[in-house]
Amino acid sequence: MPRYKLTLEYDGTGFVGWQYQGDGRSVQEALERAVERFCGEQVRVHGAGRTDSGVHALGQCCHLDLAKQAAPGVLRDALNAHLRPAPVTVLDAAEAPPTFDARRDATARVYLYRIVNRKAPLALAHKRAWHLPRPLEFHAMAEAARLLEGTHDFTTFRAAQCQAASPVRTLQSLAVTRIGEEIAIRAWARSFLHHQVRAIVGTLVEVGEGRRTPADVGAALAARDRRLSGPTAPASGLYLEAVIYRPPRR
Incomplete structure (x- = not known):
């Protein structure tokens, strides 16, 4: 199963933070929904840091696994298309080793x-x-x-x-x-x-x-x-x- 590393920027205004909180929209949720719209897969995206409500990112990193392989550039562009109008942008997508962990490897x-x-x-x-x-x-x-x-x-x-x-x-x-x-x-x-x-x-x-x-x-x-x-x-x-x-x- 291919693993990908994503680098993101986002405006944290209006988000409860990176991680699911159950009482508002999160960056993690917005990204996972964009993945599902792109390829129909329900995935869990793992972030390098749990930014709080209202905190922004210029270079947040995360990883995810997909059942089917996608060219990194295609993945980046497709996610950005499906993230609109959320103020979240995938700056870069790259294939990563299967053991890569965005949080633990930082x-x-x-x-x-x-x-x-x-x-x-x-x-x-x-x-x-x-x-x-x-x-x-x-x-x-x-x-x-x-x-x-x-x-x-x-x-x-x-x-x-x-x-x-x-x-x-x-x-x-x-x-x-x-x-x-x-x-x-x-x-x-x-x-x-x-x-x-x-x-x-x-x-x-x-x-x-x-x-x-x-x-x-x-x-x-x-x-x-x-x-x-x-x-x-x-x-x-x-x-x-x-x-x-x-x-x-x-």
Whole structure:
């Protein structure tokens, strides 16, 4: 049975998230219905990451098995035709080894958080970025972010409903950059805790507003106390930017 790897982008607005929730439409459901319309097969699509309600993707990956083989380009184009008008696009389709697993084989996931720091309200970036009208001290935010890089117990930045067995994660990189009025926060790790990135972003924003110092963020991390985290940033500014895999062996 042929296995395929798909790379997707989607606007998470209006979806309950990647995965079936039972109380609204999901990206997973939209994609599986498109497969059924294309070839009549009912399949289960397995994603690399379970993005939450309102969270977007620039490079979500998933895998699925089909009973009949299809040329990757044909599969990509057919799924895109049947996904309309849902705001989901298959960027790439490729044949994958039968053992490939989009979630387990990923070596890293990269999340991007977008902040637009200006007084004027958002038009084009509405529901696609966090609008913050008060000036933010970008350099202090970047300094605080560096304190969170590495392997730590991230209990402080973990949602109460997080079901992960351990709060220990390794942030390979947490970079804060600014171009004009937009601040981008990129987090790179093999895996994340529930709401970890959004809790970190909310805390870094408090640093940018002058309500905390970078040292306060380091102390909050060490305390392992969720009450010391900043607010959870809105889902609308978060993107699953990329899923990283090891190059295939030759």
